[in-house]
Amino acid sequence: MSDHIRLYIPGPIEVSPKSFEAMCKPMIGHRSKDFQALYGGMQERLQTLFETKQPVFLSTSSAWGIMEGALRNLVAKKVLCCGNGAFSDKWVDVAQRCGKQAEGLMFEWGQPVDPETVREKLSTGEFDAMTLIHNETSTGVTSPLAEIAAVVREFEDVMLIVDTVSSFSAEPTPVDINGIDVMLTGSQKALALPPGLALFTVSDAAFARAETIKDRGYYFDFLEFKKNQEKDMTPSTPCIHTINGLNAKLDDIFNEGVENRYARHQRLNGLVADWVTNNGFEFFAPEGYRSIGLTCIKNNREIDVSRFNQLLIENHSLTINGGYGKIKGITFRVSNMGDETDESIAGVLAAMDDSLAKL
Amino acid sequence: MSDHIRLYIPGPIEVSPKSFEAMCKPMIGHRSKDFQALYGGMQERLQTLFETKQPVFLSTSSAWGIMEGALRNLVAKKVLCCGNGAFSDKWVDVAQRCGKQAEGLMFEWGQPVDPETVREKLSTGEFDAMTLIHNETSTGVTSPLAEIAAVVREFEDVMLIVDTVSSFSAEPTPVDINGIDVMLTGSQKALALPPGLALFTVSDAAFARAETIKDRGYYFDFLEFKKNQEKDMTPSTPCIHTINGLNAKLDDIFNEGVENRYARHQRLNGLVADWVTNNGFEFFAPEGYRSIGLTCIKNNREIDVSRFNQLLIENHSLTINGGYGKIKGITFRVSNMGDETDESIAGVLAAMDDSLAKL
Numbered sequence: 001m002s003d004h005i006r007l008y009i010p011g012p013i014e015v016s017p018k019s020f021e022a023m024c025k026p027m028i029g030h031r032s033k034d035f036q037a038l039y040g041g042m043q044e045r046l047q048t049l050f051e052t053k054q055p056v057f058l059s060t061s062s063a064w065g066i067m068e069g070a071l072r073n074l075v076a077k078k079v080l081c082c083g084n085g086a087f088s089d090k091w092v093d094v095a096q097r098c099g100k101q102a103e104g105l106m107f108e109w110g111q112p113v114d115p116e117t118v119r120e121k122l123s124t125g126e127f128d129a130m131t132l133i134h135n136e137t138s139t140g141v142t143s144p145l146a147e148i149a150a151v152v153r154e155f156e157d158v159m160l161i162v163d164t165v166s167s168f169s170a171e172p173t174p175v176d177i178n179g180i181d182v183m184l185t186g187s188q189k190a191l192a193l194p195p196g197l198a199l200f201t202v203s204d205a206a207f208a209r210a211e212t213i214k215d216r217g218y219y220f221d222f223l224e225f226k227k228n229q230e231k232d233m234t235p236s237t238p239c240i241h242t243i244n245g246l247n248a249k250l251d252d253i254f255n256e257g258v259e260n261r262y263a264r265h266q267r268l269n270g271l272v273a274d275w276v277t278n279n280g281f282e283f284f285a286p287e288g289y290r291s292i293g294l295t296c297i298k299n300n301r302e303i304d305v306s307r308f309n310q311l312l313i314e315n316h317s318l319t320i321n322g323g324y325g326k327i328k329g330i331t332f333r334v335s336n337m338g339d340e341t342d343e344s345i346a347g348v349l350a351a352m353d354d355s356l357a358k359l
Numbered sequence: 360m361s362d363h364i365r366l367y368i369p370g371p372i373e374v375s376p377k378s379f380e381a382m383c384k385p386m387i388g389h390r391s392k393d394f395q396a397l398y399g400g401m402q403e404r405l406q407t408l409f410e411t412k413q414p415v416f417l418s419t420s421s422a423w424g425i426m427e428g429a430l431r432n433l434v435a436k437k438v439l440c441c442g443n444g445a446f447s448d449k450w451v452d453v454a455q456r457c458g459k460q461a462e463g464l465m466f467e468w469g470q471p472v473d474p475e476t477v478r479e480k481l482s483t484g485e486f487d488a489m490t491l492i493h494n495e496t497s498t499g500v501t502s503p504l505a506e507i508a509a510v511v512r513e514f515e516d517v518m519l520i521v522d523t524v525s526s527f528s529a530e531p532t533p534v535d536i537n538g539i540d541v542m543l544t545g546s547q548k549a550l551a552l553p554p555g556l557a558l559f560t561v562s563d564a565a566f567a568r569a570e571t572i573k574d575r576g577y578y579f580d581f582l583e584f585k586k587n588q589e590k591d592m593t594p595s596t597p598c599i600h601t602i603n604g605l606n607a608k609l610d611d612i613f614n615e616g617v618e619n620r621y622a623r624h625q626r627l628n629g630l631v632a633d634w635v636t637n638n639g640f641e642f643f644a645p646e647g648y649r650s651i652g653l654t655c656i657k658n659n660r661e662i663d664v665s666r667f668n669q670l671l672i673e674n675h676s677l678t679i680n681g682g683y684g685k686i687k688g689i690t691f692r693v694s695n696m697g698d699e700t701d702e703s704i705a706g707v708l709a710a711m712d713d714s715l716a717k718l
């Protein structure tokens with residue numbers, strides 16, 4: 001067993017030697033021209049990835065910080081929190097902890113968020129914001145972003161807050177065309193960087209809303225991010241090393257080609273899907289709503305998932321995830337995000353074959 | 360001019376190759392036994408450094424996040440914010456942005472916080488919390504922590520929140536003996552790590568206070584940190600790479616010996632102080648209140664600080680700081696924090712001699 005257990009869990013995932021090398025660049029002052037050049041130099045490529053004309057902000061936090069920040073910046077009346085898994089379900093509780101009126105719109109784990117149900121709820125006129133997790137990492141379910149966003153656009157006062165933590169850069173998540181007010185993601189999923197850096201955009205309507213809202217605080221104040229970004233800076237001391245890693249990762253992404261990257265994720269995801277069906281397993285997500293970056297496998301064969309993963313670790317120095325929260329053991333998850341290749345995914349699947357045979 | 364401009368600004372500072380190497384360890388899952396072993400394995404050494412029996416928490420944020428968090432967790436009535444420089448002055452504004460009643464107790468930049476004045480203000484009974492920056496990085500002034508803490512202890516209901524961002528691990532900052540309710544620091548000062556990781560402690564009284572306070576949010580909720588720390592975990596996905604760096608840095612610190620480290624910082628600070636007086640400069644801080652980790656030099660010779668620093672960069676591939684905010688150019692600052700040695704500081708001072716002669 002190697003010291004290095006390769007991660008095929010849905011984040012954090014493997015960080016490449018090249019990314020690590022970039023993170024080892026000497027420190028620079030965060031109020032220096034060097035930092036401005038670093039951050040400013042990434043802006044256009046980040047906007048291309050987010051498909052937006054708005055600036056892309058960097059927050060030294062994990063994505064939950066910006067999830068909370070979005071609530072503090074945008075919710076005056078009441079927020080509707082779409083829940084269909086462990087992470088999206090939690091958002092309503094976080095909103096209430098921020099002193100916000102919040103209501104959950106809950107779907108069964110494994111199901112996507114339904115646009116029609118969203119329309120019904122928003123039609124009550126009770127809400128001025130809605131939260132959605134595009135790809136619910138705990139269940140491997142992707143909700144139909146464009147359809148849901150179209151519904152939310154029918155309600156002018158409702159701010160759409162979208163978490164793309166485990167879909168961003170694995171598949172297109174266009175901001176402007178969907179009219180997304182806040183879109184946020186993290187560094188440790190398909191961007192294949194260590195955790196601790198969140199990326200997000202804010203629409204003009206959302207900035208205008210924020211201006212009317214008190215108690216936004218400082219650390220996650222979107223207007224503070226805007227003011228600083230205009231000088232290619234961040235409100236607080238940023239995680240310079242991780243940002244250096246992001247800069248190098250953007251080089252990788254644009255060298256590969258954004259569309260090629262999406263196609264690769266799709267192709268690798270297909271390899272995992274083939275393994276699932278070839279081995280008599282089923283998907284936890286319904287057809288048409290399966291994540292591109294990870295696969296949540298229904299354990300219909302009732303294998304000992306914990307033992308299965310232990311064999312992968314011991315014999316193959318790699319690990320998958322044995323299911324999250326209340327579907328632990330009932331499901332297991334395999335990531336194909338980040339820098340994985342046809343060869344590396346084939347290797348994982350061969351290891352899974354071997355371990356399945358040894359159960 | 361080298362690509363690597365060595366930083367003698369008061370943070371971020373130089374990160375050693377050893378620290379970078381530690382940060383390049385393969386990723387691990389943050390809900391794994393490996394992470395629990397990593398975080399749990401640091402706890403005793405962190406407690407030794409903080410001089411506390413309370414757990415030490417790790418926040419994936421810069422220190423301002425926890426500064427804001429302390430306000431959100433502890434202030435019910437009104438907070439007194441001691442201000443004597445750019446960073447401490449800002450705290451009253453941040454408190455108000457968090458929706459808290461706040462009042463500044465302002466001292467002239469360059470002066471320490473005065474315990475007697477603190478007593479007078481707290482005697483009004485208006486306050487249930489107080490913020491103090493132990494070492495105000497913008498002015499290089501250290502306030503008398505033990506004396507101020509003793510005063511605050513006279514007022515049972517007043518929570519003492521202390522920022523030791525630029526003093527922690529450069530000099531003793533004991534938590535328990537001073538009865539500090541929240542003590543916080545960051546990774547990019549004397550710990551000589553990249554930014555993006557904050558460390559903090561919370562007293563039992565502060566936990567009890569937090570339980571009575573709503574709207575604490577989630578990301579910086581101290582009770583959430585406590586609940587997770589009991590399992591050697593963090594509430595949100597942590598910056599694993601930086602935490603690996605911290606672990607290696609703790610090895611360095613305890614190999615050197617904590618007392619030896621403090622003595623080294625004191626000695627190197629003395630070398631800088633000698634340069635100041637030998638060159639006809641003065642200190643911005645009064646005698647007895649000068650920072651151990653950095654020196655804020657009064658530009659009484661009225662040199663062109665910007666040009667001086669430019670010569671250091673161009674001819675010696677190192678940079679100091681040309682003063683912060685309203686005292687830019689009127690002062691300049693040299694750091695001796697982190698891994699610096701007698702030799703490296705002698706090198707900086709020789710470069711400063713050379714650049715001074717060339718002005």
